[in-house]
Amino acid sequence: MFVANGCSNATEGKDNVKPIKADTIVEIKKTMNNPALIYGSSFGNYFQILYKQGQFDEMLKLTSKTIKERYTTEQILDAYKSMDFGFKIKLKSIINKDSTNFTLNYDASEYATNKVFRLDVSLEDDTIRFLSAPIFKIE
Numbered sequence: 001m002f003v004a005n006g007c008s009n010a011t012e013g014k015d016n017v018k019p020i021k022a023d024t025i026v027e028i029k030k031t032m033n034n035p036a037l038i039y040g041s042s043f044g045n046y047f048q049i050l051y052k053q054g055q056f057d058e059m060l061k062l063t064s065k066t067i068k069e070r071y072t073t074e075q076i077l078d079a080y081k082s083m084d085f086g087f088k089i090k091l092k093s094i095i096n097k098d099s100t101n102f103t104l105n106y107d108a109s110e111y112a113t114n115k116v117f118r119l120d121v122s123l124e125d126d127t128i129r130f131l132s133a134p135i136f137k138i139e
Contacts, residue, residue, distance in 0.1 A: 042091040043128045044104050044119045051085045064122045064129040075138050083135040089117055100124070101131070 038046045043062075050059045059080050060073065067076060087110035095103040100123040108117035120131040130136075 038128060042104060042106075043121055043130075044089055044091060044106055044117075047119075047130060048085055048089060051080065051083070056080045059130070062127070062129050064131045065124055066122070066131060071138055079136055079138045083137070085135055087111075087117075102128075 037043070041049075047059065047062065050056075050062075056077050060076060063076060071079075087108055089106040089108050091104060092107050093105045095105065097103060102121050102123070104119045104121060106117040106119065108115050117133070119133045121128050122131045123129075
């Protein structure tokens with residue numbers, strides 16, 4: 001049997017708690033501890049979900065400035081639409097090339113063959129962005 005007793009009239013520690021209005025915006029500034037993670041998943045897994053759902057415009061939003069300066073929007077979208085990114089991936093390691101560039105190493109399984117899949121990403125404006133991968137080819 002579990003019995004819990006409490007005191008609803010306790011005031012200790014409540015002096016520093018202040019309510020805020022529902023329409024108040026609270027800004028929290030915090031640097032990213034692990035920029036390779038996005039929405040609770042690795043960047044590669046999230047990017048792959050966008051690919052599988054055909055959300056190429058969302059993929060474009062997560063594309064690095066380097067690629068956007070080098071190629072046209074049409075070229076990038078065509079490359080995303082034609083790449084083969086339907087295989088299983090699992091993040092195994094992250095290599096920091098410098099403070100803004102990373103290589104994400106994945107175990108990949110494609111056509112019953114295990115291999116290493118590398119995805120290069122860069123940190124721009126506090127968001128991780130796609131930089132390059134072997135499956136991304138622009139002609």
